Amino acid sequence: GAVVSQHPSRVICKSGTSVKIECRSLDFQATTMFWYRQFPKKSLMLMATSNEGSKATYEQGVEKDKFLINHASLTLSTLTVTSAHPEDSSFYICSVRLVGTYVRNEQFFGPGTRLTVL
């Protein structure tokens, strides 16, 4: 399977600051990456689909000006939480998707980034 890394693994910031989270596909090129958010003791919710070289596609209810996504290369997507507030505190997880008849939409997940906004 694919190896996906995220950086940082944990970040604490003050309210009003911006935080950038990186997602890297280490062993293959990914034209599509996904960003999920997981609240404590909750399931994962898809935030947006990150497409290399084009604008991200956001799910309903996700503020695109709040959560900026950039997928400038085939191995890197970034999520920037702008003007973070305590309610943005969450576990953010990225994934990459392999395309092909055998793997059929399987996604490989990064280890996640724990964001705490004070």
Add this chain to the structure above:
Amino acid sequence: AQSVTQLDSHVSVSEGTPVLLRCNYSSSYSPSLFWYVQHPNKGLQLLLKYTSAATLVKGINGFEAEFKKSETSFHLTKPSAHMSDAAEYFCVVSENAGGTSYGKLTFGQGTILTVHP
């Protein structure tokens, strides 16, 4: 549209006894189905996947699941639980054709598995 329902939010078993985690799905198109496991403060690990081949799917760590189209179910089982199986488990559906949800994963609410000595 696609959705998935995990019927139990918590399951508790004794070490050495069987595990059953239940999952029902809904999909307008031919689905792929997955089970992922998440240990506390960790990322997701794929246990097994169904992608329209054999309906009985074997995964890692002794887990298996059976795709039953007539029942729209994809229950996860293991014959004998181990302490290290304690974690949260997610059933996931993805549609393979058409629709706005094509290729996207929809997660169930999760089932926390507790294993007692």
